[in-house]
Amino acid sequence: MTAPRFANLLFSGRCNLRCPHCIGRQLPGPDVDNLELYPPKNLDLFCHLLRERGIRELSLTGTNTDPLLYRHLPELIAALRRRVPEVRLSLHSNGLLVLPLVHVVNRCHRLALSLPSFDPDTCLAMTGRRLAIDLELVLQRVQVPVKVSTLVTPHNLAEIPAIVARCRALGVRRMALRRLYGDETPLDLLPGQAPVRFFGNQPVYDCDGMEVTVWRFEQSALECLNLFADGFIGDRYLLAHNRPPQAEAA
Ligand code: SF4
Numbered sequence: 001m002t003a004p005r006f007a008n009l010l011f012s013g014r015c016n017l018r019c020p021h022c023i024g025r026q027l028p029g030p031d032v033d034n035l036e037l038y039p040p041k042n043l044d045l046f047c048h049l050l051r052e053r054g055i056r057e058l059s060l061t062g063t064n065t066d067p068l069l070y071r072h073l074p075e076l077i078a079a080l081r082r083r084v085p086e087v088r089l090s091l092h093s094n095g096l097l098v099l100p101l102v103h104v105v106n107r108c109h110r111l112a113l114s115l116p117s118f119d120p121d122t123c124l125a126m127t128g129r130r131l132a133i134d135l136e137l138v139l140q141r142v143q144v145p146v147k148v149s150t151l152v153t154p155h156n157l158a159e160i161p162a163i164v165a166r167c168r169a170l171g172v173r174r175m176a177l178r179r180l181y182g183d184e185t186p187l188d189l190l191p192g193q194a195p196v197r198f199f200g201n202q203p204v205y206d207c208d209g210m211e212v213t214v215w216r217f218e219q220s221a222l223e224c225l226n227l228f229a230d231g232f233i234g235d236r237y238l239l240a241h242n243r244p245p246q247a248e249a250a
Contacts, residue, residue, distance in 0.1 A: 004223040004235050006057045007050055007087075009076075011035060012229035015065040016096050018128030021151060021180060024064020034229040035065065038072035039079065041231030047083050049225060049233065058084070060108070061092035063229065068097035068104070077107045092149075095133040102141045110145045112176075113138065117156045118166060125155045136170055147174040152189065160189050168210045175207075178215045189214055 012024070013035035034040055050058065058080070060067045067073065068091070080089060088109040095113050098105055105111055115133060116126040123131035139146055148167050152160060160177065167175055177189050190212065195203035200222040205212045225235045 004053060004055060004225040006059065006222065007046075007055050007225040007227070008059045008061055009040065009046070009227050010229055011040075011060075011062040011065050011067050011070050013062075013065045013069065015062070015094075016069065017066070017094050019126060020128075021126075021153060022064055023181075024062070026181075027063055032228075032230040035069055036071050038075060040076070040227065040229070042227060042233060043079075046225075046227040046233060047080075050084050050087055053225065055225060056087055057090065058087045059090045059092050059112070061112075066094050066097065067091060068093050068101050073101075074104055074107065077104070081107075094127070095131075095138065098138055099134075099141060106143045108144060110147065111142055112147045112149050115148050115150055115163070115167075116153075117150075117159055118163060119156075119159065122156050122159060126151070126153060135167070135172075139170055139172070145174070146172065147176065148172050149176045149178060151178045151180070152187070153180060157187070161191070164190070164207055164210075164212060168208055172210055175210060175212045176215055177212060178217070181217055 011034055012031070013033040015022070049055075060073075060076075070076070077089060080087065090110045090112055091105055091108040092112040093105075093114065095115065098111065098113065113135075115135065116131070117123050118135075120130040120132050123129065135148070150156070150160070150163055156163070164175065179187070190205050190207065193205050193207065196206045197204045199213060201219050202213050202215050205214070223235055225233065227233055
C-alpha cells in the first residue's frame with residue numbers, strides 16, 4: 001500500500017440521474033443525506049489529515065449524488081481554498097448543472113465531467129435520462145481544465161472510438177475510460193494503440209495529443225483518503241473497501 005496522494009470529499013443524497021451502475025448502490029454503511037449540511041461532518045479532522053499527509057489533490061464528488069446538488073458548495077470551496085490552499089480541487093459532475101452553476105465550477109481547479117455518450121438514447125439507458133450535454137458549450141464556458149470520464153458498458157461500447165474522437169476534436173486534453181467494476185472481459189477500447197505509460201497500474205494512451213487512461217479500479221495501485229457523508233474517514237482507493245466489517249454491520 002502506498003501513502004494516499006489523493007482525497008475525496010463525498011456527498012450523499014438524492015441524485016438528478018438514476019444510473020444503474022452507480023457505485024452508491026454497492027456501498028455499505030449508513031444511508032446519510034448531507035446535501036444540506038454545512039460544514040460536512042468531520043471537515044476539521046479531514047483538513048488536518050490533508051495537511052498532515054501532504055495530499056495535494058482533492059475531489060469533490062458523490063457516492064450516490066452529484067456535488068453540484070450540495071447546497072453549500074460555494075461556501076465549502078471558499079473554506080477549502082482558505083484552509084488548505086495548497087490542495088487542488090477537482091469537481092466531479094454528471095454535467096446536468098455545470099452550465100447553470102458555471103460560476104461555482106470555475107472556483108475549483110478543474111472539472112471531471114461524466115459523459116456516457118453523445119447519443120441521447122444511450123444516455124437514457126445509462127443514466128435514466130435522455131441527456132444531451134453540450135460538451136462544446138461546456139468547454140467554452142468552463143474556464144478550468146475539463147477531463148471527460150466515460151464509463152464503458154455494453155450500452156456504449158460500440159460508440160467508444162467515436163466518443164474518443166469527438167472529445168479530441170472538441171479540444172479535450174484528458175479523458176478516462178472507466179471499466180465496470182469486476183468486468184474482466186478483454187476489450188480493445190483503443191484499437192491499434194499502445195500505452196505510452198502507466199499511472200497507478202492503469203495504461204495511459206496518447207490519442208493525437210489527448211491523454212486517455214483506461215481505468216480498471218480493482219487493479220489500481222493508488223490509495224485515497226475519503227471523507228464520507230456520515231463523517232467516516234477511510235483511506236482505501238475503492239470506496240466499498242473503506243469500512244471495516246463491524247462498521248458495515250452497524
Ligand atoms: S450521476 Fe453519478 S451519483 Fe448520480 S446516479 Fe449516476 S452514477 Fe450515481
